[in-house]
Amino acid sequence: MNAIPTLLNRKPLPESLLLALGQLLGTRLSTSASVREHHGSDISSLGPVPPDAVAFVESLEEIISVSSLCHAHDVPMIPYGSGTSLEGWLQAVQGGVCIDVSGMNQIIHIRPDDMDVTVQPGVTRKQLNAALHGTGLFFPIDPGADASLGGMASTRASGTNAVRYGTMRENVLGMTAVLADGRVIQTGGRARKSSAGYDLTHLLVGSGGTLATFAELTVKLHPLPEAVSAAICTFPSVDQAVQAVIQTIQLGVPIARIELIDALTVRAINAYSKTSLREAPSLFFELHGSESGVKEQIETVRLVADEHGGQDFEWAVNPEDRTRLWQARHDAYFASVALRPGCRSLTTDSVVPISRLAECIEA
Numbered sequence: 001m002n003a004i005p006t007l008l009n010r011k012p013l014p015e016s017l018l019l020a021l022g023q024l025l026g027t028r029l030s031t032s033a034s035v036r037e038h039h040g041s042d043i044s045s046l047g048p049v050p051p052d053a054v055a056f057v058e059s060l061e062e063i064i065s066v067s068s069l070c071h072a073h074d075v076p077m078i079p080y081g082s083g084t085s086l087e088g089w090l091q092a093v094q095g096g097v098c099i100d101v102s103g104m105n106q107i108i109h110i111r112p113d114d115m116d117v118t119v120q121p122g123v124t125r126k127q128l129n130a131a132l133h134g135t136g137l138f139f140p141i142d143p144g145a146d147a148s149l150g151g152m153a154s155t156r157a158s159g160t161n162a163v164r165y166g167t168m169r170e171n172v173l174g175m176t177a178v179l180a181d182g183r184v185i186q187t188g189g190r191a192r193k194s195s196a197g198y199d200l201t202h203l204l205v206g207s208g209g210t211l212a213t214f215a216e217l218t219v220k221l222h223p224l225p226e227a228v229s230a231a232i233c234t235f236p237s238v239d240q241a242v243q244a245v246i247q248t249i250q251l252g253v254p255i256a257r258i259e260l261i262d263a264l265t266v267r268a269i270n271a272y273s274k275t276s277l278r279e280a281p282s283l284f285f286e287l288h289g290s291e292s293g294v295k296e297q298i299e300t301v302r303l304v305a306d307e308h309g310g311q312d313f314e315w316a317v318n319p320e321d322r323t324r325l326w327q328a329r330h331d332a333y334f335a336s337v338a339l340r341p342g343c344r345s346l347t348t349d350s351v352v353p354i355s356r357l358a359e360c361i362e363a
């Protein structure tokens with residue numbers, strides 16, 4: 001197997017490339033140390049590995065030109081959305097040019113009847129949901145941070161709503177992408193179902209900037225639910241909480257979000273977010289649907305939780321209480337890091353069949 005490329009392979013950027021990029025972008029090309037460091041790091045324990053230059057692009061044409069120039073000089077490129085990824089995606093391990101698309105943040109076309117939207121890659125999920133206000137639709141993928149849609153597609157982001165609405169894989173319909181040599185491809189389309197041709201959209205979703213820079217994306221929108229209810233419930237042990245999750249999913253309850261937080265993390269959240277949650281293994285739930293559907297789901301969830309020793313059910317129906325609840329969950333990362341001042345975090349995903357979930361979490 002090939003070793004991961006190291007900094008030893010780095011070559012300085014050719015002067016001719018810097019000159020050409022400077023002519024193209026003017027002050028939107030930066031080689032300043034702080035800008036490069038910012039673009040080569042994330043908030044994980046992995047230190048910064050800066051690119052040699054950062055190109056702040058503002059159009060498809062500029063992505064094409066920067067990519068063509070880098071390709072002609074055999075120089076790596078690293079696209080950049082909003083820098084919220086956690087596992088070293090942005091490290092420029094072989095140097096090169098970071099293509100920052102955050103300035104490409106136009107919402108191009110909202111189509112309420114077709115329940116889809118076309119955006120530039122720098123549009124963030126909160127920006128999109130603000131623009132959808134009043135349409136009765138929303139974009140549900142919520143990885144916690146206010147990430148860009150290009151970055152979310154590139155990392156195949158999921159987050160707390162994935163149980164109900166899927167991940168970016170299920171929600172990107174098509175895109176315009178610039179390949180490493182500057183060629184442009186259009187993938188997918190706006191049809192919800194198609195078996196025509198290679199499924200290039202799903203090859204690109206999750207490609208982490210290694211196959212192309214996305215210049216435009218079309219994603220699905222979903223109807224805002226008529227009723228939403230959120231709850232916290234504590235359990236005597238992590239195992240009992242996990243058994244409750246497994247049974248809820250196996251019963252086919254169309255739960256929108258379900259998240260497990262152990263006692264130590266609850267303590268961290270209480271200290272960080274100034275909450276007073278009971279320090280025990282806890283499940284955070286959210287249910288979406290019609291008024292009667294949500295009521296029915298609440299009853300089922302409560303019965304399942306009871307069966308596994310669940311107690312202290314606390315429901316939050318109004319939007320402010322729900323936001324407070326989920327904000328505490330979203331702060332869990334920063335709260336955990338704050339448990340030990342001076343430390344940074346090491347995050348990872350573990351993926352197992354549901355039958356081994358309890359064992360995995362205990363381990």
Ligand SMILES: Cc1cc2nc3c(=O)[nH]c(=O)nc-3n(C[C@H](O)[C@H](O)[C@H](O)COP(=O)(O)OP(=O)(O)OC[C@H]3O[C@@H](n4cnc5c(N)ncnc54)[C@H](O)[C@@H]3O)c2cc1C
Nearest residue numbers: 081082083084085144147148150151152154157158209214
């Ligand atoms: C507190 C916290 C909680 C989080 N929780 C979750 C979670 O539950 N689930 C989850 O999935 N993620 C989670 N994340 C991670 C993060 O939000 C995602 O990785 C996010 O999708 C990255 O988007 P970004 O715009 O910040 O991309 P960046 O960090 O800028 O880039 C990420 C990757 O995408 C590539 N990229 C960026 N833009 C483009 C583009 N236009 N074209 C091609 N490639 C591009 C980059 O090269 C890089 O490889 C969390 C992050 C934080 C800070």
